[in-house]
Amino acid sequence: MNIGQAAKLSDLSVKTIRYYEDIELVRPDRLENGYRDYSDADIHCLIFLQRSRGLGFTIDECRLLLSLYEDDHRSSRDVKAIANDKLVEIDRKIDELQSLKNTLNTLVNNCHGDDKPDCPIIDKLSGQHAQ
Amino acid sequence: MNIGQAAKLSDLSVKTIRYYEDIELVRPDRLENGYRDYSDADIHCLIFLQRSRGLGFTIDECRLLLSLYEDDHRSSRDVKAIANDKLVEIDRKIDELQSLKNTLNTLVNNCHGDDKPDCPIIDKLSGQHAQ
DNA sequence: CTTGACCTTCCAGTCACTGTAACCCTTATA
DNA sequence: TATAAGGGTTACAGTGACTGGAAGGTCAAG
Secondary structure (H helix, E strand, O other), rough: OOOOHHHHHOOOOOHHHHHHHHHHOOOOOOOOOEEEEEEEEHHHHHHHHHHHOOOOOOOHHHHHHHHOOOOOOOOHHHHHHHHHHHHHHHHHHHHEEEHHHHHHHHHHHOOOOOOOOHHHHHHHHOOHHHH | OHHHHHHHHHHHHHHHHHHHHHOOOOOOOOOOOOOOOOOOOHHHHHHHHHHHHOOOOHHHHHHHHHHHHHHOOOOHHHHHHHHHHHHHHHHHHHHHHHHHHHHHHHHHHHEEEOOOOOOOOHHHHHOOOOO
């Protein structure tokens, strides 16, 4: 099956799929005319990657997950560890964003938002009111 | 004042400050020996940038904020609008991460994490259990 | 006079793609 | 049979916001 069809089935762009070949994630056979030829197994890998990326795993993590996916002798412990690390990371990011949100919220609520130049947001950014 | 001192006062790296000159954000004078020479106003701009970036504004947003910062005739309305857009964006990101977290949490909780290969995380990623 | 700490420029790398150009292949239609 | 549309191919540049490293110039202290 050629790359356009693979893109439709995996919900990835053609560009992305070619990129995944470049970085040796999914390497399809080639037909005589040079076209890529994706097997069913290749398609499964692409779908796997689409979902893993969608869950926030980096390409390197996806590479690792994919190797576990293809390994009949994997232990679920290894998979769980990766997912758990990602969970911790996501938690950290949420906390960070939440704190940004709180700060910005306070600033926005204190800003009149009128024609005048006086602005607590600018004041805060310029460090006029230390903190 | 030279770049090392500017870095200390602004809490930015020397590399970052040079980068900010490259992209025409803060353009200090030069001494005869070619060294950058930061004025007090330049330092204030660098501090302003450090704080704005820390609050999650992109470089382009910082450029805009900086121009408002330097404009005595700004209206706080304009500043508030930018901050508010960022707030909406942060909210979207938090929601997205929260949803990722929920999905991953469910998967991790259902995974035994033992020596065996059976793994609901892998199953989900491979699309075995549709949804 | 040398050492070390600072400064300079320029180029490459990061991450995960995306855009663009220039070209080749296949299939359907006039 | 010519051609046009819609695939496919490669290679290179750009994104955002830096960061690292090499190769070299400058300055102050001992």
